[in-house]
Amino acid sequence: MKATIAEERLKRVSAICLALPGTTREVTGHHVAFDIRKKTFAYFLDNHHGDGMVGLVCKVLPGDNAALIAGDPARFYMPAYVGPRDWVGLRLDVGRVNWSEAAELIRHSYLMAAPKKLAEAAGLRRQ
Numbered sequence: 001m002k003a004t005i006a007e008e009r010l011k012r013v014s015a016i017c018l019a020l021p022g023t024t025r026e027v028t029g030h031h032v033a034f035d036i037r038k039k040t041f042a043y044f045l046d047n048h049h050g051d052g053m054v055g056l057v058c059k060v061l062p063g064d065n066a067a068l069i070a071g072d073p074a075r076f077y078m079p080a081y082v083g084p085r086d087w088v089g090l091r092l093d094v095g096r097v098n099w100s101e102a103a104e105l106i107r108h109s110y111l112m113a114a115p116k117k118l119a120e121a122a123g124l125r126r127q
Contacts, residue, residue: 006030006046006054009092013044013056016103020110021122034106041113042106045089049080054093056102058109062086 010032017023017034023041026033030046043057057079060068065088068076079089090102111119 005093009054009056009097010044010046012097012099013042013092013102013106016099016106017042017110020107020114020124022114022118023110036110036114036118039113041109043079043082045079051080053077053089053091055079055089055091056105057082057087057089058105059112060086060088060105060108061112064088 014025014032014034018025020036022036024035026035031048032044033040034042034044041059045053045055045057047053048055055077063086065076065078065083065086068088069078074094075091077089077091078084079087083089088105090105092102107124111124114124
């Protein structure tokens with residue numbers, strides 16, 4: 001059986017997230033949360049509340065979500081519930097996914113949630 005686009009995208013997002021130290025994954029239906037020490041730093045959403053989208057949702061610095069959305073509204077969106085709290089969604093179901101960009105969003109979100117010593121031990125630094 002051929003994997004769906006959402007399943008393939010979830011595998012790729014999971015690989016990126018789970019490569020970061022101390023990361024866990026919790027699957028709840030079509031909703032997958034990636035956590036570091038009980039703090040969520042990324043979500044994979046498939047048709048979240050019937051929106052028809054497949055997306056990666058990450059925490060960003062204040063105002064960065066609005067800037068990303070304004071710069072490319074076909075790919076970035078304001079996710080329900082968490083968007084106003086400085087999260088941004090990256091559509092994984094339109095066009096070609098820039099996986100380097102997705103990994104960068106994930107890494108920055110992870111750094112915002114991870115304890116400083118854990119991030120530094122992994123060779124990651126906050127900017």
